[in-house]
Amino acid sequence: MSRAVMIQGAGSNVGKSLLVAGLCRAARRRGLSVAPFKPQNMSNNAAVTVDGGEIGRAQALQARAAGLEPVVDMNPVLLKPETETGAQVVVQGRRVATVKARDYAALKPSLMAPVLDSFGRLKAAHDIVIVEGAGSPAEVNLRAGDIANMGFARAADVPVILAGDIDRGGVIAQIVGTQAVLDPADAAMIGGFLINKFRGDPSLFDDGYRLIAKRTGWRGFGVVPFFADAAKLPAEDALDLPRGQAGGGFRVAALVFSRIANFDDLDPLAQETGVSLTMVRAGEAIPDCDLVILPGSKSTRGDLAFLREQGWDLDLAAHLRRGGRVLGICGGYQMLGRVVRDPEGIEGPPGETPGLGLLDVETVMTRDKRLSRVSAIHAASGAPLEGYEIHIGRTDGADRARPFARIEGEAEGAVSADGRVTGSYLHGMFAGDAFRAAYLAGLGVEPAGRSYSATVDAVLDRLADHLEAHADVAGMLVLAR
Template identity: 80%
Template sequence: MTALMIQGAGSNVGKSLLVAGLCRAARRRGLSVAPFKPQNMSNNAAVTADGGEIGRAQALQALACGLEPVTDMNPVLLKPETDMGAQVIVQGRRIATVRARDYTDLKPRLMAPVLESFGRLKAAHDLVIVEGAGSPAEVNLRARDIANMGFARAADVPVILAGDIDRGGVIAQMVGTQAVLDPDDAAMIEGFLINKFRGDVRLFDDGYRLIAARTGWRGFGVLPFFADAARLPAEDALDLPKGGGAGGFKVACLAFSRIANFDDLDPLSQEPGVALRMIQPGQAIPGDTDLVILPGSKSTRGDLAFLRAQGWDIDLQAHVRRGGHVLGICGGYQMLGHVVRDPDGIEGAAGETPGLCLLDVDTVMTPDKRLTRVAATHAASGLRVDGYEIHIGATSGPARARPFAFVEGQPEGAVSTDGRITGSYLHGLFGADAFRAAFLRGMGSTSGATRYGATVEATLDALADHMEAHLDVPGLLALAR
């Protein structure tokens, strides 16, 4: 019934990975441990055992703990829909879509469910390891903060501050954070650690001592860069692979402006015979691509316009003429049809947007959100596919007579008459090793030997080993109160 919080001196310092590693280390000590993040901002969500949604990082951390993810692990999730607004998910359920400037006014109502969820986890487990969001140094956001020091103070959770030396300026990150914090907030920080060091860590001895001397904080170590982090599911689209790789089967995924639930790509990125490349804005789809993936999107019509602005619609037509394959998942599936209609303005301004006309289907956006885990049967191979659905909108049309899969005996998704264009609402489908191998073989690839789940588990163990070797893990865990 104790807790410890990891906050960062900046964004993307590796907090999620540090929490996952500490969770696995605590579990291996025989502790019942759970992850917690009061507030997360991500369009890469996981569907939980209790039928809600949380950030993908907390789902990975739950796996590190040997737990099923539940909504209490991330009670507030913000899912950006535009540059100015986001969907607000509280304890797994959408409560509103608000503009960024209006979210501050909503925050005071959110501390209560945050503390309620934290209290339930704390009562059920020996230890809760908490992840902050962004940085407490963003003191302009402190007044109604629920993610960093606002939470730490309200829940009386000791804080470890993590810095990212890979970006440079880590001494200023750490000392500067203490300098701008309110003294009562700074008093919550029990120590610091340095993450992502490359090279000989002894070269930073003087810098490490300087931080300790200037701040008065206890140092818990310098963690070398963990190269195998790429084997774990990515939470941020910025962490997805930009280049190709050495595999002979070439997969190109379009990097939409509102890309969502792209964990579908993680198992493919681990296949040695697959070269997965994210096609960035302004880049053309390479002519030698075997499979183009249209991933999920938080704004289907908006990303259809984005797709056309990049010229990807023209590239896709050329790809299909060359005999290439296309897979649309969720929002990408909706884009493959003739039209996407949003008569009630659920995703933005009311209206409709022409689709890519690669599948004989249409989509209508509806206010009801489908949020469920799914066990499906792949129509072509008869193999089981475990995934989840997280979408609004209903898709219908003649191509649905050729389903991608069956869910509880009902057809799901659609396949073109020549079998080269596939659409499905099922996320996470490539996590099933046998299905992934069969799907790739059906397009001429010899890939499919990777045991993805086992790889993730082994990598979490390797992460815990890495942290045990370079950080004072016993000292960190002893701080929890």
């Protein structure tokens, strides 16, 4: 009979996603067929699945740890924030609505059916499903209609392990306090706790560990030290993006938009020894560099306004006057054009916003969302590349006559007449070693010759080793029912 166990957090960002990835890899190495599952996720870092939908990037990484292609059932509800108060709702891989936060509460109860439907398919197909909660069950004000934590756990009868983040401090209160505020029936779903992100000598926390076990009556599954190599895996939250990566002499600056999306596009570049990558955040000027990257955005017009508020439009103009280059990916590509039109108000209020005018193209937002994995040929080098498209909007104009790439012979993207400004809808392009090497060589950079895919898999193996060494992995898997 297939089984399941759920990792919930005593707070946000306690490391649930990594714990699930590590457990998936550990279970796989035990010869189990294992699948990840997250009922509800909130992230603008999404992946295109093999069945043509989209899920959170963290679940795609967990699928990789499990040795699986990602499918929409692994994350049946994905919320993609577009404004401070509203988000796009994706159900089983497809956009169904854009709602305000207050209205989502009314929508939630109707989403339990597709959540349980997806979970049931995964459970029927695998020996074990490892489930990740969202936020924290301690947010009891959100308990009504919950599909992400205890609401799901009780509906699907899945036992819970509660993870706390000791790196932030106050982990005893996190875990004991969670038990104190939970409804007794919810608390009864918890079969144990795990302390995550410990720095230093774990034995120094022995007294605290015993105190938690005594106060809660829950079984402890271990104290897991901080896993530094997590920085080499795709991050789910833009808050987790590093400030930068020191490396070689080719300087790349990437703009951190307020609604930055699919920012793991940058990860393979960060691992190149010949490249120094700087993440430019709000209030910071674009530094002197060789290449500026405008990454994806969940709100192109909103982030165009954000870009101008930071003065980055002026910095980009100065960068180009100095002979620098610019690459825009997806929403960043749309920003580089003359104008972005949204007559139907798909991403916000209806209207249009002047673009940066660095490419002779225009974009019109459309209701149809393109979700596809693609194979292409880089026009400048002839190198093959693999990527994916996940966007709304059509972009056209004179600079499309100089494409970035060709997909089955059709032009994709655009390049300026002087060749220094490039735009493309293709996410994930730098993950391909051959293309990344060709692209960097075209900019005069000696590629490191590393396999990005092999690097990620090696880190996932080390993550599983890390959990095996410091946590009761066997006990956690046995807890599953």
